[in-house]
Amino acid sequence: MSKLVLTSCLQKCSSLNTVKKSHAKIFVCGLQNDNNILNQIAIFYVQFKKLDTARLVFEYISNPSSYLWNILIREYATQGNFRQSLALYAKMMQNGFKPDKFAFPFALKSCAGLANLQIGKLVHQHLVCCGCDYDVFVNAALVNMYAKCGNVEDARVVFDKMSVRDLVSWTSMISGYAQNGYNSETLSFFYLMRDLGVKPNRVSVLSALLACGNLGASRKGEWFHSYVIHTGFESDVLVATAVMDMYAKCGSLDLAHKLFDQTEGKDVVCWSAMIASYGFHGQGRTAIDLFDNMVKAGVGPNDITFTCILSACSHSGLLEEGKRYFEAMKGFGIVPKLNNYSCMVDLLGRAGQVSEAEKLIENMPMEPDASLWGSLLGACRIYDGKK
Template identity: 40%
Template sequence: MCVSASMIKVNTYMFRRPFIAKHRPPSSLSTVRPAHTQPFPPHLSLLADKCTSMRQLQQIHAQMLVSATIHDNFAASRLLSFSALSINGDLIYASKLLNSVQQPNMFMWNTLIRGLAISPKPHEAVLLYTKMRRIGVTPGKHTFPFLLKACSSLQSVKSCKQVHSQVVKVGLDLDFHVVNNLIRGYSVSSGLMHARQLFDEMPDRNVNIWTTMVCGYAQSDRAQEALALFNEMVAKGFEPNGPSLSSVLSACAQSGCLDMGEKIHSYIMEKGFETEVILGTALVNMYAKNGALLMARSCFVNMPRKNIITWNVMISGLAVHGHAKEALELFQELEKHDVGPNDSTFVGVLSACCHAGMLDFGRKVFNSMRNVYGIEPKIQHYGCMVDLLGRSGMVLEAEELINRMPWKADLKILGALLSACGSHGNIEVAERVVKKMLLLENDNHGVYVVLSNMYADAGRWDDVSRLREIMKDGSLKKTPGWSLVGDED
């Protein structure tokens, strides 16, 4: 998007409420503007919707200030939408924008609540709602779904109850969309009893409300109640649609409800639903997560169209359940199709390499991410490579890879390296790893136990005694059944 050179740099003055001078009465020589002509440049609001970076948005913001367009709520709302909701946005900037508007409309409040609800700090959405109520702004029916999204992320029954009371207060306790989000909020916050009570009190229900309640039971490992409610829904004439069936299948995948998943699959076949991408992928995922790999593969093969998510769930399912060779073959088959892999694809492939001990292929795949596919490895990919190198005895190379990471290593990655040190007797690296782990968690008793065992295996009894004294002085005790890392294959 081209921006004129006259656009000025944004600064703190941009968030001050603009001073609008009183218009002088037009002189007889003035040209009278027709009534239908807009006094402000209309293109600025449209440009805000086409921004791809905060830099561009700041330039448009500056132009709006210069042209006095910013006091128009529609123009300000376009700026707010990008900064609050775009992946390239800035929630701090969005908050300042909202504060700079003299009388923000409901759309603007809702936009920022929505952006905060899906951010890493969803509690700030609740705080913003509280601020909105304190200054006398009445929420609308679109406010509560965004607010309840924040409550679901927080998994707070208390917050759900407080929002529920607000819903009743403003008379939206029978609104389908609001009630649906309340049921979901209670369900994911271990408040299933409250969710069911709300469900039962609804005089009318739509298929979405039925589906959300079924998913709540399934995700809470209460498969029998989920299946009974699903059957009741169908018996009462509510025919599930593709999206609702996909949601139920996803719940079955998360909770390990294979029996229910199979019955849903039978229902899909009986009713003649087309296994399009979303529904078909949900079936593959459900079977793969539950270890029914033959059925997962059958559903996968019979899908007329697949996207990268479909390929990923099949590759990951095979890798997690020990079918590394098949997972890698599927990845090579993917390269022949017109579907590009993403970062999740490589997590599955590298996990398969770990299970199969295929170090050379794993190195090749890891290096190809950036060099061939233009995908920057994330910490999960580094973790897989550290695990692969450690299992293969390449402890020093694994340590060097950790040191080259653009992020600080976490306990999980360091734990994988320490486990490899224990398996291959590399005390020198283990000592360095233990120091790093203790900086992250100074009362981590497990690292002392691992290192002490390594000293004992090497016959270094003085070091064993020294560690025991450290553990005794710090009152560190090995917790029964505690393990530093997951079980080895």
């Protein structure tokens, strides 16, 4: 089979099986070192979601096409393998390939996913040098990266310089403000976006509801609840959960529970939020009842649910119940995470069992963080380290 015939066959590949057959034929034809054919083979593997195989082929290509570099960086980022995406981006630079407007958004997405501001700033320098700092999609990714890394000031600088701002840019700024505690700015930006005719999406609505809850702004929260109903977001379980959580944070726990009861298709996030709400208001027994009802309803708890119930037990002084739920995690196949251990240390510390809390820390399979040590030190101050 000639190179021309094989190339023609590659263009007609419509399934993974035909790609594999064509891949095998390149060895038979002695074309295993042909850059153009290997590029096509690797691209097909990416299209058929065989990223590992595509990467193996890629490593044998002496001169990969810019398109192949870009789609590999994109696919790793899209699949959440941010480290591999950035490793490939770095290799692209080292090999003398110039990134373009198609590579930068996904390199920045990976920086955002890893919350790596240092590398994010480096990518920012690269894209300026490459003349891509005026591309709307690159700038939207920049805003998102800075916001996700907690640097809302630089995100705002990039946003203000944009001549065209799309929904992604607006949403990145709004969610960035919300996630970093700039609650008033979150709401101001939401109103401004809406007034300029940009239709809010799910993420921006969730961010606004979070800000209302954090501010305890019940009047504004009621407006957003009305907005959710009129725009059809009410059927979204995550948005319904955010409305419920907002009312609970504003002190309207009964209304929050009423909305919880009305929500159809309640998932583990919805149940966990309601459990957390009762725990926050010191109603540990009600939180426990809700947890048990969730299990009876066939909704399996996760580590976040256990963080909520353990926190509820801690705030209500329910030591034995908290111990029981911590042990119950194993029965659900859940390995306790740092937050779960932190709740248990807080629970034991509040109950005066400082020695047991210290022993728990010593036997943890991970390194304790500053907040966990803070909980233990707080208990030591209260009980003078005698228990």
